[in-house]
Amino acid sequence: MAEDFEVDVVCAGAGACGLLAGLRASENPALVVAVLEKSTREGCNAQVSSGSLAAGGTRFQAAAGIEDSPARHAADILAENGDERHRPLIEALTAVAPRYVHWIADDLGYPLEVGVDMTRHGISVPRLHADPLRRGGGPLVSHLRRILAERPNVALLDEAPVTGLRVEGSGPDARVVGVTARQSGADLTVSARTTVLATDGFAGNRALMREFCAELGDPFHGGVSTATGDAVAWLRDLGAEFRNMGACLRHGQVTLHGTRVNPNLPWLGAVLVNTRGERFVDEQAYGYSGLAPHVAAQPNERALMVWDDEADLVASHSEMMRDSAKAGALGSAPDVVTLAEEAGMEPLLLDRALEPVSGRRRLVAPFHYAWLTHGVLTTQGGAAIDTHGRVLRRDGSTVAGLRAGGGTAVGLAGPDSSGYSSGNGLLAAMGMGWIVGNDLAAGLT
Ligand SMILES: Cc1cc2nc3c(=O)[nH]c(=O)nc-3n(C[C@H](O)[C@H](O)[C@H](O)COP(=O)(O)OP(=O)(O)OC[C@H]3O[C@@H](n4cnc5c(N)ncnc54)[C@H](O)[C@@H]3O)c2cc1C
Incomplete structure (x- = not known):
């Protein structure tokens, strides 16, 4: 059995990045958005995470007398990871972090506060935000999923793994025009003007871990098993550049x-x-x-x-x-x-x-x-992207029709795991989901 769908935006993965991208894009009622999730059995990494949202310059911090800003946040991240090459990306993400933290709390009605009890290395002022009961990421993800599923212009398909990208043309002219997927034994063909890859990294894939992170041996994996780096092969086929692949x-x-x-x-x-x-x-x-x-x-x-x-x-x-x-x-x-x-x-x-x-x-x-x-817990290397999540090839050109964010894309740890600052994971994922979703809602495909 095979089914064909045509939408404006398709997100592969309903985790931190895919949910934010889907929620923001679907704020434009003229757009039809599909979000395809591989498996809800364990949930995504955002769901098992502590749900600590790093953001500098929020109203929660101001109310607590904490002076902070996106610039200070970016400076702290750069001091830890030394990754000047990605300064523009880091600055773009820290700039939007207070906006989506306010939006989650004020517009989506999820309780958040700044965690003055959440001291972490490399974070110069309290800037991790969490719910007052410190329940972790599970309730936050459930909240976002519920709102997304209720949108009339959204199809949230669970137990529907994306199996590949649909590509027209080849080489530098290749254009992504949607995805193929499976659900309930049926093959799905989804055509979309923009495809968002939000399938996270590859910490749950031993072969890829051996390829890129061999020096770590065979460590305990504390993330969800769906993080199998499915997008790595698709991105390789498109000639995408990968960066910081040894960082976790x-x-x-x-x-x-x-x-x-x-x-x-x-x-x-x-x-x-x-x-x-x-x-x-x-x-x-x-x-x-x-x-x-x-x-x-x-x-x-x-x-x-x-x-x-x-x-x-x-x-x-x-x-x-x-x-x-x-x-x-x-x-x-x-x-x-x-x-x-x-x-x-x-x-x-x-x-x-x-x-x-x-x-x-x-x-x-x-x-x-x-x-x-x-x-x-997760890998931090991935596809090179620009500040709008456009996927970069090795020659610096972008792949038409495609965006990527979160663990699928290069993270904020820099080239080495020791450069990871607390809150970087959800910042990269939610921040890029927010940027991409806003672009798409505004018609910037
Ligand atoms: C235990 C733990 C604690 C953490 N705590 C924090 C924290 O407090 N703060 C912080 O900032 N970061 C934290 N992180 C990191 C953070 O959770 C991740 O960096 C973040 O969730 C990545 O977002 P993402 O959208 O890329 O991936 P995810 O949130 O993992 O979502 C990816 C989704 O894609 C789905 N998927 C995969 N392949 C396919 C496919 N082929 N087709 C369709 N769907 C697919 C997956 O099932 C998953 O639902 C933590 C991570 C772990 C594991």
Whole structure:
């Protein structure tokens, strides 16, 4: 069975980028928009994410007395990733971030606030926005999907993987004219004036990880399994340029149960100790992505994170800590001797490791702890794009009829995973979805 559709815009992928692109494009009632989603079984990475939206210069920050701006946000990202080549892209994304954060809160009615309790490495002022209950990205994505599905000019097709691009012409004259897909055993042919690739990266594809990120070995994958880099082959066929393909959003605070602890913990005094009882890193010197190789270098690729009640009071207000507690990844001990016994360490060595280093406070018993390892959440390399999401070939020309954003496109970590700043993932995805959707609604195809 085969079915043919004709629309103005087709988005491949209903995650952070595809939802924003679809929502913004469909604000123009004259446009017909189709959004095709491969699988809703696990949800997209935005759905399993913490849902922390990085934006500089919001009304939420102003109300909290925080001075920030898109320029400061861009400067912070560039200071971390050193990726001057992508300065225009970074500036374009940080410029729109406060706009879509306001729109999500004020127009779409999703509760957001600035997380003054969300300190992260490389973020000079509080700028991560989240819902007040810190429920993670799930409720936000459900909210966006519900609004999109209700639009009369939108077809949101679930369990409908895009299987390829429809291309007319070849070489520099190639033009994307839609996609092919499958749903309920039927082949779908979708014709569209503009195709938006929003299928995320390839962290769930071992062959592509081996090809581009071989030095990471075979790390734990903490993202959804649908991130199989389907768009890589399609983009290759079009002669697209790929950039920063070795960079990932890594995480050095993954529990042995696969959950994560609150990345704020190091700023609340938490200490990291390896199985030999050695404090091996300055816990505040790296973001969670930059911390990953340091944890990976420890015996058995693991480390014990220890914190106290004072830290726990703040850190536990997070879906990551709730998930970790539910998974049985968090422990507690009344004193150092019991903690050492439970961790299988020498009490004297552990006691010495917990001594505060200069400028840090002393942890006070009772203690909380979690055994941590490292993992990859998403990839950060992808198709080269301009500031409007147009896909670039190696000769600098753009592919007609095609836009890309989020994990399908080059991310904001720069060439190395250590350049990833918290909030970069959803910024690249939602920011480019917003830009592309607005362009399309305005008739700029
Ligand atoms: C555990 C975790 C926590 C994170 N926390 C944060 C955070 O707090 N803040 C932040 O900024 N970033 C965070 N990130 C990163 C962020 O979630 C991603 O960078 C972001 O979701 C990427 O957006 P996207 O639209 O490219 O992909 P996604 O949101 O993953 O959406 C892509 C969609 O495309 C679909 N798809 C794939 N292939 C096809 C196909 N062939 N046809 C149709 N559909 C397809 C997928 O099923 C998926 O639904 C986190 C990531 C993880 C894994």
